Amino acid sequence: MRSMVVVGGGHAGAEVVVGLRKAGFEGRVVLVADEDRIPYQRPLLSKSYLSGGTGPDELAIRPERTYADNDIELVLGTRVDSIDRGARRVVLSDGRSLDYEALALAPGGRPRLLPVLAQHGPLDNVHYLRTVADADRLREQWSAGRRLVVIGGGYIGLEVAASARAMGLEVTVVEALPRVLARVTGEVMSSFYAEVHRERGVDLLTGVSVVDAVVVNGAVREMELSDGSWLRCDLVVVGVGLVPNTELAAEAGLAVDDGIVVDEFGVTSDPSIVAAGDCARYPSAQLGGDLVRVESVSNAVEQARVVARSMVGKPVAHTGVPWFWSDQYELKLQMVGLSRDFDDVVVRGDVTERSFSAFYLREGRVIAADVVSRPVDFALARQLVARGQVLERELLSDVDVPLKQLLVTTAVER
């Protein structure tokens, strides 16, 4: 029987197996996943799962029955240890092997470790957040009044800070760069979110890093910062980025370069192996074919749909514009495109009203947008970015000119 194997049960892997069935594939479909639960929604781990609104049974992406109903075999709690490309076979950690016609790699990534803490080995009160197991361990120490230090002012760090404030923890955020969210957004958003967190009682420190830690009985009690000050802590969450899981691919001799390198169809340097999600580095249609690796659910599921098609020989190119959301306190942030190498930023709406958008332009073209609680802007921003539309900054910043009108005008001109 024809057989497809998918490695990794995150957002990408879960969508590949479903995508194979949607594409009409009738042979064997096997998902091998090292976590011991059915694919679940990772974004909730720093949001409602931490603040208590979502329980463990509400995390699943699809109910378990759906996999059974569609003849999708789930091999949970099991790793793929190696790929024998010549024989088209993978070897699992339980010693079994599986033959494949096409293989999808969706192993995601793992949290980057912070050397100053990691050098002490595992510590009872130091947490990284990627899996339900991580979140459960964190929740055991999650109680009002405790002093939490979050290291890293990226999305995950800031979401953890917001969830912790909601639960009454004392929160300090330590960010090494001069501003929060520096890797993913411009100055306007960074200073806006810094202010929001400070207003909610978060002690937000930027431009400082942790240089030393006092460890007593397997737990960090105090940390020294680069400015010479000391911070006491009951627990620590480290959110300093992701390392893509590329070892399996590299050991099999596939092209790897901060991610598994794929073409616009998600195909790796081996035509019968595809890759999708946080682990994949692909040519971006918006960036003229430059290779990018994006960490977002929308990117993972869109790529997954593309690779499923490639696996069954009905290829379609990946052209989707990645987007992302982040919930902090009552604010909904939505972002589209990659805000890098921009030469102009146009703000639309009122920052003080907490309802505004920042549009990033390069040579007049809209390449990305960050939108706070202006859903209409976001809907149109997605279209503007997808088209790489050229817009006058005066029109874009004028809230009396509906964005829809800008979109329509230009469409007619074409």
Add this chain to the structure above:
Amino acid sequence: MPKIVFVSDTARTEVFAEVGQSVMQAATAHLVDGIDADCGGHCSCATCHVYVEDGSAALAPADADETDMLECANNPMPCSRLACQIPVTEELEGVVFRVPPR
């Protein structure tokens, strides 16, 4: 378990939905094409947009969050809803949801 129906230009899927889940969950559990539900039902993505074709009287109206988010959907219309914000109840028996074309 009310029977609800999803239609698109190319497909028609009848689903026995569990009371207590959302219409989005009923759709994704049955692999209904075009309901992506990227945010998992948290009213943050608008990729679960549907048009209520038949039976809108059975539905509670959209709240402010949903109405805002619907503006993010492609081609919103007066009969637009976010499937993740519609709880399945017995009253939904026979309701038809159209999945917008991509």
